[in-house]
Amino acid sequence: MFDVTEFDVTVFGVSKTDTLSTPVSDHPSGGPMSPLATAPSPATSRARAERAAEPPTAQRVVIRTRAEYEQVLRQLSEASVARHFDAFVDVPWDDPDFQVRKDDPRWVLPAHADPIGAHPWYQALPLERQIEIGLWRQANVLKVGLQFENVLIRAIMQYVFALPNGSPEYRYLSHEATEECHHTQMFQEAVNRIGADVPGMPRALRALAPVLPMLVNSVPVIFFLGILAGEEPIDHTQKEILRAAENLPPVLARVMAIHIAEEARHISFAHEAVKLRAPHLKPISRHLTALVLPLLMRYLCDAIMVPPREFWERFDIPEEVKNDLFWDSPQSQERLQNLFGDVRMLAEQSNLMTRASRKLWRKCKIDGPASRYRSEPPPAFLSAA
Numbered sequence: 001m002f003d004v005t006e007f008d009v010t011v012f013g014v015s016k017t018d019t020l021s022t023p024v025s026d027h028p029s030g031g032p033m034s035p036l037a038t039a040p041s042p043a044t045s046r047a048r049a050e051r052a053a054e055p056p057t058a059q060r061v062v063i064r065t066r067a068e069y070e071q072v073l074r075q076l077s078e079a080s081v082a083r084h085f086d087a088f089v090d091v092p093w094d095d096p097d098f099q100v101r102k103d104d105p106r107w108v109l110p111a112h113a114d115p116i117g118a119h120p121w122y123q124a125l126p127l128e129r130q131i132e133i134g135l136w137r138q139a140n141v142l143k144v145g146l147q148f149e150n151v152l153i154r155a156i157m158q159y160v161f162a163l164p165n166g167s168p169e170y171r172y173l174s175h176e177a178t179e180e181c182h183h184t185q186m187f188q189e190a191v192n193r194i195g196a197d198v199p200g201m202p203r204a205l206r207a208l209a210p211v212l213p214m215l216v217n218s219v220p221v222i223f224f225l226g227i228l229a230g231e232e233p234i235d236h237t238q239k240e241i242l243r244a245a246e247n248l249p250p251v252l253a254r255v256m257a258i259h260i261a262e263e264a265r266h267i268s269f270a271h272e273a274v275k276l277r278a279p280h281l282k283p284i285s286r287h288l289t290a291l292v293l294p295l296l297m298r299y300l301c302d303a304i305m306v307p308p309r310e311f312w313e314r315f316d317i318p319e320e321v322k323n324d325l326f327w328d329s330p331q332s333q334e335r336l337q338n339l340f341g342d343v344r345m346l347a348e349q350s351n352l353m354t355r356a357s358r359k360l361w362r363k364c365k366i367d368g369p370a371s372r373y374r375s376e377p378p379p380a381f382l383s384a385a
Helices: 042-053 066-082 127-160 168-194 203-208 212-218 220-244 250-280 283-305 309-314 319-328 330-338 341-349 355-363 379-384
Strands: 006-010 015-019
Touching: 066 168, 066 250, 127 168, 127 212, 127 220, 127 250, 127 283, 127 309, 168 250, 212 220, 220 250, 220 283, 220 341, 250 341, 283 341, 283 355, 319 330
Parallel strands: none
Antiparallel strands: 006 015
16 A cells, blocks of 8 residues: 655755645745655744734845856756656556545545635535535646646747757756646646546636747746746645645645645746846836736636636535635635735845735735745744644
8 A cells, every 4th residue: 555644755955754744834045945844843833923923024125146046947957857756657546545536535625725615605515515526626726737837838848949058947947847747647637537527727718828828938027927826826725735634635645745846946936037037127017017916816816716617507506605715704815815925025025016016916805914935834824833
């Protein structure tokens, strides 16, 4: 039998074997590290809770030099060589423990990480119905994820085509495209095993998918921000599930752990690419980009987190429950805000948080304190720890 409770993950040239249920963290410097960290000591937990209660501090603008940027790319490339995963080698699909069973209660949506799982309407359903909804929901999130990564792969190929010989960007982005290909295979295989015929993205976004990769050369900052809008909500949600979940289906736990491990590099690259370019935008371009940023984050977040029309019709979910889930209730609004702490930090560091854009962050209901470092857990998790 395959033991999913132990998983060796290396993201930045450092290997760490840990349990899937332990808290997730990143290095305070913002660099990518293993997403599976050891459990904090009581003293550390108290310190984290105290820090969570402190008022947020303003982030300084970070201006990357080309040399610093290329050094990060070399480190990320070396990490990709040192530790990477194969969708059909590192996931034991045929292991008995990895089979998807329609009566497995571990597919019930977790209340701590999914607004549907936390809603009284869902919790009052019979167990069989909760499992059925959980399977469909997880399959659709995976489908959306692989569709976003498909767009990213095509954009990478578009971008690297014109890069000069010897470019560190070419090497790193080739690694990232390879890893994203494995992610799409892994996600699609999980969807196939679940057996739900899910559509993934909303229809309008699927129609735009062939055009989106072309933006990478004309408006690279906005494109990289769009990539983060597609990656951050999934990454944040999966980390929340792994932080607190004690009993996940092994196949879902393994897929999430692999994705988080490699996605740490990809998100780090996107952050660095924005920090290199955004501070040097001309004033008008910078202000327009700052205004586009919260709109982009909110729109693509809804495309990922809010199930498509087929979901509501299939499971006959009342309209008032839908509104409560996304994003009318105080609990769901807090969850929405928590998704974008890292992006708010990036906006501050990249000089993309202007007076006008702050109003749009509030209007989009995704305002709040910026993270102090990548993947900082939300205050509620720190207090509970």
